[in-house]
Amino acid sequence: MERTKKVTIQDVARYANVSVGTIDRVIHHRGKVSPEKRKKVEEAIEKLNFNPNMLARALALGNQFTVCALIPSAPYPGHYWTMPLNGLEMATAQFKDYGIITSYYYYDLFDEKSFIKQAAKIAELGPSGVVLAPLFLRESKHFTAKLREKSIPYIFIDADIPHGQSLSYIGPDVKQSAYIAGRLLNSMLPEKAEILMVNMVKGFENASALRRMEEGFRGYFNKNGLEESKTIHALTIQSTRKEEVFREITKYYIKNPEIKGVFVTNSKAFLISEFHRKHDLDIRLVGYDLVEANIAHLRNGGIDFVISQSPVQQGKRAIQTLFDFFVWKKEPEKIQYVPLDIIIRENLDFYINFNRHNQNGIKNNQ
Structure with a gap:
């Protein structure tokens, strides 16, 4: 490999399937490293033509x-x-x-x-x-x-x-993620249905990603000729406080009683799910991210799909x-x-266990 490609210590760690700390201990002959891991590291250094002295020289400059x-x-x-x-x-x-x-x-x-x-x-x-x-x-x-x-x-x-x-x-590619949300939600709805896109932000116009999200979400229905059979509404709630969200969604549902599906554009889908369950509403729901509250509502069926954005x-x-x-x-x-991962109740435990194994899990992250 040419040196101009600048192989990094992280490249070596990935190749050897060990931590950067292990690479460092092998290079500097300090700490305990098992013979098996040491061999993997040495093979990776040789295979990738990694020159640890380059890093050593950088560190010698004492830069922070x-x-x-x-x-x-x-x-x-x-x-x-x-x-x-x-x-x-x-x-x-x-x-x-x-x-x-x-x-x-x-x-x-x-x-x-x-x-x-x-x-x-x-x-x-x-x-x-x-x-x-x-x-x-x-x-x-x-x-x-x-x-x-x-x-x-x-x-x-x-x-x-x-x-x-x-x-x-x-x-994430926010526009594509919302397009996916549209496809997921549509898969659960009858031929004709009204859909609500819920934003919980201070102001829609000053939120950097929401306009592209709405374009992506509506884009799925437009691209597939569903704009006449699926009516899409949008509601911006300038709070994530439960009582305020409940008040605004109550007023909206009273005026729009035919809503059959909801897409929540942040990690607060659990609030809408809780409202639905409290009022015994059969409304399909898609949201973002494996926060603890969303996990609970994914398990109990209040949320149908969660899109995780790593x-x-x-x-x-x-x-x-x-x-x-x-x-x-x-x-x-x-x-x-x-990556964008689509998570449902049936594969939820896999993602939780996988994330924990890779030190990116729910307990460690939250």
Whole structure:
């Protein structure tokens, strides 16, 4: 393999199917490593033509790389944003010996001012790089313009801003994920049905991904000639508080009693499921992400499908990408889509066990 391809220690770890820590112990002859793993590592180093001295020289420079992560706060255990945070923390721990330091700044999903305040702190600090969840569109554009002025690279996670000039976007193809949601929901509905798309955000127009989500969702029905048989409504609720969601959905269902299917565009499908069960409503439901509350409602049948967007991997890959950029000067792909997993009650336990085995599980993430 040509050296210009810059084989990394992570490439060796993946090839040998061991941790980066194991590679480090073998290279530097420290700690305990089983003979079997040592052999795997040595074979991988030889096969990939990895030169650990390159990394050693980089470390000898004594560089530290400060990463600032600006993401939504998680107001309670089991909230969606505990999962990307977990991924960021895992990767930071993995690379801490190589100069990566991550500081975390949190903003309120229903308060743009909190975003502005935290973004200003980061801009003043002038870090080596930034990981950003750009969920407030206007404020994110203003912040990233400041980062570009200071030549600070930034990575988007969870949501992208088209033409946002990020180093990379790591997350789902939100338009495609909503298209999939449309297909899943349609598979459970009668020939003629009314469908509701529920957004729980401060403001639809300033939410960076929701317009593309709606395009994707409606796109499935338009592409398949279903626009006349399936009537799609949209409801934006400016809260995720249970009592407020229940109040708004009650008013909507009174005015629109023929709703047969609901697509929730965030990880709060469990709130709609709880409302349906409380009022004994037979309405099909599709939502996002394996948060604990969604798991419970997937088990009891209140949620039919959950689309998982690999939130832990988003955080891990963001730090990995910045590490490769800082140390190896490796330009990442502009778009790094994460897998979209379709989860139902019948395969739920498989995903939970698989995730736990890979240290990305529900308990560890939430």
